[in-house]
Amino acid sequence: MPAKVYVGNLSWYTMDDTLREVFSDFGQVLDSIVMRDRDTGRSRGFGFVMYGSVQEAEAAVRGINKQDLDGRCIRVVLANAGAGGGGGYGGNQGWYGGQQSVTTKSHSLLYQNVFAMIHEISFTSDAVMHAGLSAQYDFMSAVDSISAIVKSFDSRKVLLQMATTLGIYDNPGLRDALRKDEEQIAETIAAILNSGSELAAVLKLEGDCAQNFLNVVQNTLDRGFLLEQEQNSKAHRLILKISAAYDRLPSSLFITGVTRRNEHAAFGGGFGDIYQASYNGKTVALKHIRSFHRDAEQRRIRLQFCKEALIWQRLQNPLILPFIGIDQETFPSSICMVSPWMANGTVLKHLNDNGKTNVDKLVGVHAFSYDSLNVSASAFTEICVANILITPEWNACLADFGLTSLADATTATHSSHRAGSIRWMAPELIDPEFFGQKFLRTFATDVYAFGCVCLELYTGRPPFAGLSDPASLLRVINGERPERPSGESDMSDTLWAHVNKFWAQDSALRPATDAVVRHMRIITKNRN
Template identity: 35%
Template sequence: MSFVASPWPSDLPEPRVYKYLSSLLIRAIQKASPPDHDLSSSRQWSDLRDCLGQMSNIGVVQSLVRCSKFRDSLYHVLKGVERRDETQEREAIAKDQADIVSLLGKVIDSEEHKAEVVSLEDDEADSFMILAQTVLDDWGWWRRIGNGRPQARGDVDTSDHFFNFTEKFCRDVHKLLISLSLRCQKLPSSICIDGVKLWSKVSILGGSFADVYQGELGGVVVALKRPRALQDKESDQLIICKKVFQEALIWKSLEHRYVLPFLGIDAISFAPLSCIVSPWMRHGDILTFLKRSGPVQVDIDQLLLEITEGLNYLHQSKMIHGDLRGNNILIDDTRHVRLADFGLASIADVTKGARSTNNAGSPQWMAPELHFPDRFNLSFERTFASDVYALGCVYLEIYTRHPPFMGCSDAQLALKLHRKQRPSRPSSAQCLERTLPDDLWSLIEHCWSELPEDRPSAATALRDMEDICRGTVTTAKITCPLPETEVVLPTSPPTRPVSTLPTTVNFTEQRRSPRAAFSSVSPDPTEASLPNSCVVCYNQPKHSDGNIQHDFCSDACALKWNQTCRIRGCEEPVIFDGIQAFEVCITHHAMWVVQFPRALFALIMLF
């Protein structure tokens, strides 16, 4: 039976929040009492009156600040009531949550109420921040699970709870949360985590503004990003704290397969400084990953597609990254991209960008309007369009492994941008023997349009990248130093390298010479006698992840496996037929098949 609130007793003050739970409690006490019993003498009734009295004659903001403790007090009284109906309790809570969202909407619509929120201190500030973060988490749950439609949790329909949820509402709540956090210099305690074990106070990585350390959380290797104070001044500490708080609160709201997960804030390891905790990405950033993987081992266009999809998610979430470049794009254990470093990220208005007096950033990836805002009759503000300009720079950077405008000083860069010059199309040699597709270069130039309004949206760039990935295959441009021989082999191995480290298969791959490929006897008896050893060095055991065994002991051996043709001067990848990898490319393998019998016959005739 659906819950219906009872008439409110005249002798009890009516609160602004949790009226339905209070009404349920009133009815439960009335049912549990004898018909002729005076409720005013009941201990439960007295406790309820005290709870309600704490919520009377207070404003909207204070009602929201105290709502959590008020709910706990009501539940404390409710525990002593017999024959509770838990289904009706959940329905009452769902309706009360809808009222809380409505009250929060009143706060958002009133400048007076917002000023009162920003002036909150200590525990009151923490209570409001936890409430706001909970509301944002609920919105994220609806958006991920409901796909844009309200869902029922358990057997309770929560449609009313989400009735007032709009993207603009949540964006305004998010901004208010950040403003309160920055003013009171604290984060909601709900996003702080305990139990982080710092492995060493020697940083693993370092940048201009932060150092990265390794640690462990619940048996998982994590990264701790600690801001760097250039000078030990109180003003510096305040600025750093504000940067960390803003980055954490923005990052906390993001959840996507191509965005680095936010685990929480560690306020203990480097107290009084706070660290942002995220999973450790052992492959590093995308440029390091590509360098280790070799020139032909990775589908570049697929990685670019994933980067574009991640940026499109940010823009759909009304978030501006602000510092998109190769060093801020990491590779996870499954070799997919993860956008990271939201230190310059911001929340965008529907029709405006993100106004900021902080003009930090990476100049070579910054759009012209960020270098010369006066020239465009704009104030300095990062926008979706400036992110898209940086996306075009990232496309070029990933193909060439170099930043755009490489070798230019800041003055030279400013002069080029003032003259509306852009990097020229790289040659195949500059792309490490890859051919940059024509459609991709057209997209890059579109992203580099001088006027922000002329650039494509991230969604348009994503559609274009999907078309490029469907129509092109990123492969190396191969040149063979020996004349090609047209020979039809009995079986034609594909001209692709062994996939990069560590390939998980159900058999042991064996690298054989071309002649050994025609023999049923293994060329190296050691391989057969050491089935659990690395197939490259044979000295170390194969790497295992739980029940999954890989063929290599380490990244180094996996990279050695993915080599090019052994014929001097040939850079074509070795062939692989699914069971074995050969020492040479398909061209030289074909030549071997044809020429070896002839050479053998000639040798026999000589004798």
């Protein structure tokens, strides 16, 4: 059975061939390698030699440990597979859906820059730690890029713990090494995202392997290492798929320390309730998913809840209600999404309390917030005034990406999800067959709904408020639209003309979202 030895304190001048030649005195050398900086090519000061048997490896340890090689007293120990760095994965092993494959040579290693720095410092300052590094290296080794990503989650924690012990956690050199390693991880993830076979293998990961992969991809996104928009979007879609397949979320989304939750919900909906609570000394809102007796229904709602959380946390924009995190402590049997508490309430409350002098500005803000959503390649469906909140600074922000309203974020232009606010639905959504289409939510249907929002901001009521739902839907299908608002702060001729374009019966005649935003900027500027 092949066995590997770790060789430390190598001279900067020692080459692979030198290792092979010297260590061949103790048996058949299958492979030898000196680890090098991938940017400079400089030796890291350590390497590995692979023998055909354990007996040969042990003979090398006895024969050459603490001997001179190229002017340095080298250290030679057995590299024991599977030791150190956490459990769950053996050394030099790949994991695809729980199926183990073994090889005698590792092909992928992440966090090697941090490892090399710890190796160099521990050699003179911590003999015990240095002695265990060969086992840690063997744990970090992987036969494929997916296994390397999975292992890197635990490797990072162990190496940073070692750095703390050595007193170098805040060392600029360590930060630079960590940056280089995380750039390499991003490159590895990007390669996986571009490979259909590797993506299929990722979706076969199980248990902690799936969770670790999810965590690493999320961390890479959070730290901004996937700079290309296409790769960024692919990574988000992969996270959504893993989450849906295994009912898991990245660990970084969870928070602790939510306290002082009110006994009764402040608001309620079809699938969840909103509670007031406290987090880090500030008042927050907890969006709590309700429990259902039917397991299938409960799982469906929870998966939709997870999808909403993943999409919401991605939307970093002043016009979007901030996502703080997920709380799983307040309600032990379920989870909550946490966001700032908006004490000023909805935009309708604001208009009723303060008059309608700034309606056009609010229309513009709502348009800009939809543009932010569309940039994220997600078509949303809960587009109505009830989802516009007023911040403590008296600005408007978009909220409530409701459990029934999320579009299919794995595509960039449409969704087949049928739930939503029917009063704001475009005619092709109300009766797709009548228009010779399938039920697909698109940016064009969002533009139609935005036209309804413009009306609602002026009237304070939904479209066709005096009619029943069936009667109002029939009018929309027949091409009828609500009358122009009149009274205090009448809608301008310019805005009314645009609203009628947003409402076009033919979806192809509705303007694109960027055009909507451009027109709303002009209207808002002129009214100010």
